[in-house]
Amino acid sequence: MNATAYCSGEVGVEQVCNYKGLFIAMTGVGSRRTPEEGTAFLDSIFPAYPNIWRISMWHKNQLKYQTGSKLNGVGWGVYEASLKHGAIVMTGMSSGRAAPQLKKGRRH
Numbered sequence: 001m002n003a004t005a006y007c008s009g010e011v012g013v014e015q016v017c018n019y020k021g022l023f024i025a026m027t028g029v030g031s032r033r034t035p036e037e038g039t040a041f042l043d044s045i046f047p048a049y050p051n052i053w054r055i056s057m058w059h060k061n062q063l064k065y066q067t068g069s070k071l072n073g074v075g076w077g078v079y080e081a082s083l084k085h086g087a088i089v090m091t092g093m094s095s096g097r098a099a100p101q102l103k104k105g106r107r108h
Contacts, residue, residue: 012059014041016049023051025087027078030060035075042078046085054087062091 009015013028025045029038042056060073074091082089 014045016045018049018051021051022053022055023049024055024057027056027058029058029075029078030073035077038074039077039081042081042085042087046081046087054085055090056082056085056087057090060091 006019007015007017009026012026013032015026017024017026023046025042027033027038027041029035033041038058046054056078058074058078062074062076062079079089
């Protein structure tokens, strides 16, 4: 499948993909777009596509939705716009990591 045949816009900034009834709106909110610009993009793009299945996505975090300690990067507007237009939200990640350690004297 050639993804560019189903997608338009700038990747990671303002891009939409429409494939077999699934509509995905990607915004660069928090990195390449302000929270207001990200919200306006979602509010303007969703009405143009009548798809039942909708996903809105961005890379940055919102503290209350993450297990890590990164601060708010997007604001609540993009969440509210997604809710208003019936979209599933996919967000960035906190990149928290943990590594198991063996206790002294233990072997694999």
